[in-house]
Amino acid sequence: QVHLQESGPGLVKPSETLSLTCTLSGGSISGYFWSWIRQPPGKGLEWIGYIYSSGSTNLNLPFQSRVIMSVESPQNQFSLKLTSVTAADTAVYYCARGGVGDRSLDSWGRGTLVTVSS
Amino acid sequence: DIVLTQSPGTLSLSPGERATLSCRASQSIANNYLAWYQQKPGQAPRLLIYGASKRATGIPDRFSGSGSGTEFTLTVSRLEPEDFAVYYCQQFGSSPRITFGPGTKVDI
Numbered sequence: 455q456v457h458l459q460e461s462g463p464g465l466v467k468p469s470e471t472l473s474l475t476c477t478l479s480g481g482s483i484s485g486y487f488w489s490w491i492r493q494p495p496g497k498g499l500e501w502i503g504y505i506y507s508s509g510s511t512n513l514n515l516p517f518q519s520r521v522i523m524s525v526e527s528p529q530n531q532f533s534l535k536l537t538s539v540t541a542a543d544t545a546v547y548y549c550a551r552g553g554v555g556d557r558s559l560d561s562w563g564r565g566t567l568v569t570v571s572s
Numbered sequence: 573d574i575v576l577t578q579s580p581g582t583l584s585l586s587p588g589e590r591a592t593l594s595c596r597a598s599q600s601i602a603n604n605y606l607a608w609y610q611q612k613p614g615q616a617p618r619l620l621i622y623g624a625s626k627r628a629t630g631i632p633d634r635f636s637g638s639g640s641g642t643e644f645t646l647t648v649s650r651l652e653p654e655d656f657a658v659y660y661c662q663q664f665g666s667s668p669r670i671t672f673g674p675g676t677k678v679d680i
Contacts, residue, residue, distance in 0.1 A: 489670065499609075499617065499660055501670040514668045548616055556605035557664040558622035560629075565616050 456481040458549050458563035466543075466570050472536040476549030476563055483507045483525060487552040488532045489559060490523070492545040500545075504552060505532055539570045574599050576661055576673035583678045591648040593676045595661035600641045605664040608637055608646045611675075612657045620659075621646060648678075656680055 462474035476488065489504040503513035505523040513521050517536070525532040536543060546567050550559040575598040585591055595606065604624035609617035619628040621637035624644055634649040648655055661673040 491672075498674050499611075499662075499672040501668065501672065504670070512669050514670075550616075552664075552670075556603065556607065556622055557670060558605075558607040558619055558628075558662070559609070559617070560619045560622075562616035562618070 456551060456561040458551065458561055460547060460549050460563045460566040462566060462568070464567060464569060466539055466568060467572050468540055468570055469538055472534070472539050472543060472547075472568055472570070474534045474547055474549075474566065474568070476532050476534075478530040478532075478551075481530075481551075481561075483527045483530055483532065485554065487554070487557055488525065489550045489552055489557075490534045491548045491550060491559075492543075493548070493565070494542075494545045502534065502536075504557070541570050544568065544570045573667060574601070574663055574665060574671055576663060576671055578659075578661060578673040578676045580676060581674075583676060584680070585651055585678060586680060587651050587653055589651050591646075591651055591655070591678055593646040593648075593659055593678070595639075595644040595646070595673050597642045597644075597663060599666075601644075601663045602665050604640055606637075606639070606644050607662045607664075608635075609660045609662065610655075610657045611660065617660060651678070 457479045487504045490502040522535040546565040548565045549563045551561040606624045608621040611617040625637045
């Protein structure tokens with residue numbers, strides 16, 4: 455059974471870089487699209503972008519200038535970096551797996567709350 | 573950009589009743605690449621339906637999806653106590669590649 459776990463600092467200062475890693479167990483990175491989604495407290499879901507197992511990415515327009523995604527297949531991990539954060543970036547960040555067809559997200563991590571505050 | 577609109581915003585029902593949730597897209601969704609998720613407080617979303625009408629693994633058959641083009645529906649035939657949650661639709665297609673609707677809360 456696929457299990458995803460997000461990890462990274464829970465507190466980031468304004469203007470700094472938010473860095474998160476998602477570790478996969480019970481499956482392989484290969485052949486899937488790996489998404490990052492965030493959810494501000496009390497609000498809806500916002501897709502940040504995804505990275506394919508080959509390393510190609512597709513990012514949501516609002517994030518294109520601030521996001522770097524990477525994949526480390528041997529470690530079964532993929533990562534998110536969001537630069538120049540502000541309080542508006544405070545959210546629960548989820549990683550999730552999407553299939554080759556419709557990219558429906560069939561496995562999700564539990565999510566990690568990242569607060570941007572000085 | 574494709575924008576998803578969900579209605580109603582909140583649906584107040586009782587256990588045993590039927591729930592009908594709507595998701596409307598601003599443009600036609602190709603290949604019916606429309607999914608539905610359930611999210612309970614403090615939990616990650618869970619995939620219910622993909623491809624507009626296919627149930628994900630382990631999803632009870634009281635959940636069903638239908639629709640095509642720009643109009644999609646999630647139906648819960650008989651609400652169980654554990655079904656009270658927020659439901660999101662999501663499309664995959666043109667820019668942005670993945671979009672979520674704002675959600676419908678189903679409460680008692």
